[in-house]
Each structure stands twice: as C-alpha cells, then as structure tokens.
Amino acid sequence: MSYEGDMLKKLAMPTKQDVEKVLLKTLFKHNGIIKEFSSGEEIVEEIADLFLLNEEQRKVVLERIYKKENRIVKTPLWHRLLYRAADSLAKEKLVTRPTTTIQLTNRKEWMLTENGYDKALRLLDIPFERKEVLPVKSFEVQKLIKRMTEMSAPENYDPIDNKKVIKTTSKEASIRSRGFRQIVLESYDCKCCICGLKIKSPDSLYWEVEAAHIVPHTRNGKDDVWNGLALCRLHHWAFDVGWFSITDDFKIIVSDFSKNIPDDYGKIGSYDFFKDGLVENKPVFLPANSYISPHKKAIQWHRENIFYR
Numbered sequence: 001m002s003y004e005g006d007m008l009k010k011l012a013m014p015t016k017q018d019v020e021k022v023l024l025k026t027l028f029k030h031n032g033i034i035k036e037f038s039s040g041e042e043i044v045e046e047i048a049d050l051f052l053l054n055e056e057q058r059k060v061v062l063e064r065i066y067k068k069e070n071r072i073v074k075t076p077l078w079h080r081l082l083y084r085a086a087d088s089l090a091k092e093k094l095v096t097r098p099t100t101t102i103q104l105t106n107r108k109e110w111m112l113t114e115n116g117y118d119k120a121l122r123l124l125d126i127p128f129e130r131k132e133v134l135p136v137k138s139f140e141v142q143k144l145i146k147r148m149t150e151m152s153a154p155e156n157y158d159p160i161d162n163k164k165v166i167k168t169t170s171k172e173a174s175i176r177s178r179g180f181r182q183i184v185l186e187s188y189d190c191k192c193c194i195c196g197l198k199i200k201s202p203d204s205l206y207w208e209v210e211a212a213h214i215v216p217h218t219r220n221g222k223d224d225v226w227n228g229l230a231l232c233r234l235h236h237w238a239f240d241v242g243w244f245s246i247t248d249d250f251k252i253i254v255s256d257f258s259k260n261i262p263d264d265y266g267k268i269g270s271y272d273f274f275k276d277g278l279v280e281n282k283p284v285f286l287p288a289n290s291y292i293s294p295h296k297k298a299i300q301w302h303r304e305n306i307f308y309r
Contacts, residue, residue, distance in 0.1 A: 004062060007077055011060060014051050019085035021123055022050055024094065024112075028120040032112040032137035036098050037082045048078060086110055094119055096139045104142055113139045114171065131174060134205055137182070144179035148225055153291050159215040159227045159298035180223040184211035187287040188230030194244075194252065194284060195277060197232045212236045214298040219305070226295035229284075235277070244278050245307035246299045250286060254278045255308040 007013075014022075026047055027034055034043045048058050061074045089095045094116030098108035105111075112120065117138045121128055190207050191198035200207045212231045215221030229246075231239055238244055244254050258266075258274045266273035286293045 004077075004080070007060070007062065008081070011057050011077070013053075013057060013077065013081060016081065016085050016088060018051075019047075019081055020089055022047060023082070023085055023089060023110075024116060024120040025123055026050075027095065027110065027112050027116070028124060028136055031135050032117065033101075033107075033109045036108050036110070037079045037086070039076070039079070044079065044082065047082065053078065089116065101139070104139065104146060111137065111139050111142070114141075114175070132177060132181075135182070135185075135207065138175075138178075140175050141179050141182060144175060145183045148179065148183050149292070153226055153295055157226055157295045157297045159222055159295065159301055161220045161222050176223050180225075180228060181211040183225050183292075184228035184230055185209060187225060187228075187289070187292050188285065191230065191285065192232035192235055193230050193286065194235040195232060196285060208232055210236050212239060214294060214302050216240065216306075221298075225292045227298045229294060234273070238273075238278070239302075240306070242306045242308040243274075245303045246284060246294070248296050248299065250284050250293070252278060252280060252282045252284060253303075253307070254280050257308050 023034075026043070030043075035041050037044050045058075058076075058078050060077045062077050062080060063072050063074055086095060087097070090097045090110075092115075093113055096111045096113060098110060101107065101109045101111045117131065117136060118128065120136075121131070185207060188209070189198070190200070190209055192209050197208060209230050209232055212229045213221040213223075214227050214229060221227050229239070235244075242255060243258065244252055247253055254274065258278075261274075271277070
C-alpha cells in the first residue's frame with residue numbers, strides 16, 4: 001500500500017467514491033459551482049462537516065519529495081482526497097476542472113456538466129423534469145449564455161423564428177430553454193420588472209420570478225434575451241393574456257378593458273391589481289446593461305398581437 005493509501009486507511013478517511021457522490025450533491029446545492037479546494041475555503045470545511053471529520057482528519061499533512069526541485073511538499077490529506085475525487089469526476093466528464101471553467105467564467109471553480117447534473121439528480125432522487133426551473137448551472141448552459149451575452153442586439157431584430165423547424169434532441173432543447181431562463185432572470189436580478197418582487201423558496205432552489213417570452217413559444221418566439229422579460233407569476237399571466245403591455249420607451253400601458261371589469265375583480269384584500277399593480281406610464285425595471293433590454297420589435301409585436309386596447 002502507498003504512503004498516501006496507508007494514511008487514508010490509518011485515519012479512516014472517507015473513500016474516494018463516497019467523496020465523489022458528496023461532491024456532486026454539494027455542487028447541486030451550490031447551484032452547480034464550487035471553488036477550488038484551497039486552505040481557508042469554506043467549501044472544504046463544509047464537506048468535511050458532512051463526513052463528520054475530526055480535527056486530525058481535517059489537518060493531517062502529507063509530506064512528499066518534489067524531485068525536480070529536491071524539496072518537500074506538504075499537502076493536507078483531506079484537500080488531496082477532495083482533489084482526487086473531483087479529478088476523477090472530471091475524467092468521467094461529470095464536472096469541469098477550474099482550468100477549464102476559468103476560460104468560460106473567469107473564475108477558478110469546479111462546475112457541473114449536463115451529465116454531472118443528471119447524476120446529481122439521480123443521487124438526490126429529484127425528477128429530471130425539474131431541471132427546467134432549478135437555478136443549477138451547467139457548463140453547457142453557461143457556454144450558451146456566454147454566446148448570448150457577447151452578441152449585439154440586431155437593429156432589424158425579428159423576435160419570431162421563421163426558419164424551418166429543425167428536429168432537436170430533448171437535451172438540446174433543455175439547454176436552450178434553461179439558457180434563456182437563466183440569462184433573463186440574472187439580467188433582471190431575479191426580480192419582476194413590473195412590481196419588483198424578489199423572493200425564493202426556503203431551500204433557495206426556486207425563484208418566484210419567471211422568464212417570460214414576449215413573443216410566446218406558441219407563436220415561434222425566440223429563446224433569446226431580447227425576447228424576454230422577468231415577471232412574477234401574476235404579472236406573467238396578465239402579460240400573456242393581454243391585460244398590459246409596454247411602450248417603446250419601456251413604460252406600462254394598461255388595457256382599457258380594465259375599466260369595465262366588476263368591482264370585486266382583481267382584489268387581494270385592499271390591494272387592487274389594476275390600480276396598485278399596473279400603474280399606467282410607470283417605467284419597468286430594466287437590466288443594468290441596456291444592450292440586453294427587450295427589443296422594441298418584440299414589444300411592438302406584443303402590443304399588436306396580444307395586448308387588448
């Protein structure tokens with residue numbers, strides 16, 4: 001048995017296979033990304049806590065001779081075990097190494113791949129269908145988002161995909177729809193552009209806000225940021241059915257039909273959805289980067305095809 005293997009056995013350290021499983025679950029918990037396993041990083045202690053490691057197991061150091069420079073290299077055994085487990089996951093293409101992730105995000109992190117995401121869902125017994133609404137990142141989705149953010153908004157933008165429908169796999173469709181959702185929510189800081197509501201579930205897995213298509217999918221609306229708005233569920237529904245729209249200078253316009261609804265409609269206690277929730281000419285919240293704001297061609301289409309004047 002090697003020196004390292006002997007130390008692992010002597011200290012009753014977790015197996016590499018067990019660490020791999022916990023790493024995938026931890027990546028899922030941290031929305032698909034965790035930092036490198038450097039000294040002082042909270043993630044190192046967090047995973048150690050999951051294994052109930054004692055002080056010796058956390059702090060014991062391996063001493064190895066670095067022959068090229070003829071010097072002794074000291075490495076915490078627990079850090080080395082974490083790295084070996086993560087490296088094994090990378091070889092299986094379940095995660096990307098920090099050296100790869102940094103080229104995409106400019107941050108040295110381990111990141112789930114789509115295959116790693118799927119394995120984490122299996123380990124956690126979570127249905128695959130929930131991928132569409134979970135905020136967990138994957139390398140493939142981040143690559144798509146990077147392409148979106150690097151594109152300039154075309155002046156003659158067409159929010160409708162008029163190209164011939166090309167058969168895509170469910171995986172490709174999932175990456176595209178999740179990329180759209182993620183870039184829209186992050187652009188609007190996860191809050192409704194109409195009312196500003198920003199809240200997530202107690203387990204931090206779900207945001208209340210939704211990525212709404214301005215030109216809907218049913219009308220071949222594109223999955224890109226210029227055809228998207230971040231809306232809470234109530235305002236998403238109201239937008240989709242035409243109770244309100246947005247002007248070219250990004251202000252709210254309310255349907256005249258709202259003047260004819262019964263007095264007891266649109267009320268939540270003393271809150272009036274039309275008077276308090278949809279204020280005529282009120283500016284909507286927009287992304288900090290103006291180049292990813294909704295395209296005027298998209299909102300013009302909504303006013304002409306969905307909005308009830």
